[in-house]
Amino acid sequence: MSAVLKTSSLCKKIGRRQIIQDLSIEANAGEVFGFLGPNGAGKTTTIKMIVGLYKITSGSIEICGHSVSGDFEKAIANVGAIIEEPRMYGYMTGMENLKYYAGMYKGISQKRISDMVEQFGMQERIDTKVKTYSLGMRQRLGLIQAMLHEPKLLILDEPTNGLDPKGIHELREFLKYAAHQLGVCVFVSSHLLSEMQMLCDRVGIIDQGRLIKVMGISEINGLAVNGSEVIINVDRPDTAAQILSEGGWQGVGIGAGFISVSADREQVPQIISMLTGSGILVYGVSQDNSNSLESLYMQLTGGSKIE
Ligand SMILES: Nc1ncnc2c1ncn2[C@@H]1O[C@H](COP(=O)(O)OP(=O)(O)O)[C@@H](O)[C@H]1O
Ligand SMILES: [Mg+2]
Numbered sequence: 001m002s003a004v005l006k007t008s009s010l011c012k013k014i015g016r017r018q019i020i021q022d023l024s025i026e027a028n029a030g031e032v033f034g035f036l037g038p039n040g041a042g043k044t045t046t047i048k049m050i051v052g053l054y055k056i057t058s059g060s061i062e063i064c065g066h067s068v069s070g071d072f073e074k075a076i077a078n079v080g081a082i083i084e085e086p087r088m089y090g091y092m093t094g095m096e097n098l099k100y101y102a103g104m105y106k107g108i109s110q111k112r113i114s115d116m117v118e119q120f121g122m123q124e125r126i127d128t129k130v131k132t133y134s135l136g137m138r139q140r141l142g143l144i145q146a147m148l149h150e151p152k153l154l155i156l157d158e159p160t161n162g163l164d165p166k167g168i169h170e171l172r173e174f175l176k177y178a179a180h181q182l183g184v185c186v187f188v189s190s191h192l193l194s195e196m197q198m199l200c201d202r203v204g205i206i207d208q209g210r211l212i213k214v215m216g217i218s219e220i221n222g223l224a225v226n227g228s229e230v231i232i233n234v235d236r237p238d239t240a241a242q243i244l245s246e247g248g249w250q251g252v253g254i255g256a257g258f259i260s261v262s263a264d265r266e267q268v269p270q271i272i273s274m275l276t277g278s279g280i281l282v283y284g285v286s287q288d289n290s291n292s293l294e295s296l297y298m299q300l301t302g303g304s305k306i307e
Helices: 043-050 072-076 095-104 110-118 133-148 165-180 193-199 216-222 237-246 265-277 293-301
Strands: 003-012 016-029 033-036 058-063 079-082 152-158 186-189 202-207 210-216 229-234 252-255 258-262 282-288
Touching: 003 043, 016 043, 016 193, 016 202, 033 043, 033 165, 033 193, 043 058, 043 152, 043 186, 058 072, 058 293, 095 110, 095 133, 095 282, 110 133, 133 152, 133 165, 152 165, 165 186, 165 193, 165 265, 186 193, 193 216, 193 252, 202 216, 210 216, 229 237, 229 252, 229 265, 237 252, 237 258, 237 265, 265 282
Parallel strands: 033 186, 033 202, 079 152, 152 186
Antiparallel strands: 003 016, 003 058, 202 210, 229 258, 229 282, 252 258
8 A cells, every 4th residue: 555645754954953853654545644742742843844834854755656845736736734723714704715715726616615515514604704703613614625625635733722522523523534434544633642542543653853653543542541541520420421422532431429531631621611511510620640641652762651
């Protein structure tokens, strides 16, 4: 199988700083590939090189066999991307934005646009101005835009930042659908281990500009057996556990007067608001961080784990 995205010994220097060092990764058609690393690891820098926003210092990037530095037009024709916030004109309607964008590509029919709008459930708001959209709606419009020309590679840089749990759930389902049903290579970055566990088929872990390891999902999940566990004291554990399971949270357990769920520190506010929003009374929260992302790095880089 030939890779949709292939970086070879990729390096990026900004000024005198080496931001990315010897990064070689391959992502394939039909998989969600997670690019996991803490803030400042170099995820955005790498993605900006892939889509041609940053020059490559050395090494190479190929998309569907076309070199990004040698044959940019052919390479980028296969890419749909959302980097940081989706780029949209607020004073135009959703539909006007889509038509404007579609004009940059050959052969995107009006039917293709309306079908996508329908698929994402945006029909009712598509003729109102984008500046009135919620972040979740902007994200959906951004996805329609990124998918309009049927790209083989879909790239999203920390797409769940700022989304509510429902938005995150929808996004996750769509990305899995795009990879597994449409055969797209989905490349998505995140600093949240548990988010990657719920979404990805394989995960490449990056730290300080270097690839540490690429892992399959079963390997990743195996690591999290005694995972970063959040304990939440609630009035109705059965109902609370059901709400979280249905919301797509992993490793939900039930105890006397409490539930447990596997999540990262940054996700705790989402979980709590999901519960309180459903009328669950929350009395207290605590977290066992023994398998957080940091300790995963320690394990992978050979550092000793403090317990
Ligand atoms: N334009 C720039 N000039 C100097 N340093 C930068 C620039 N862009 C990013 N960096 C540095 O490169 C490192 C990686 O940043 P970034 O790729 O944004 O990380 P991530 O997306 O993983 O959080 C950080 O230390 C950041 O400060
Ligand atoms: Mg970033």
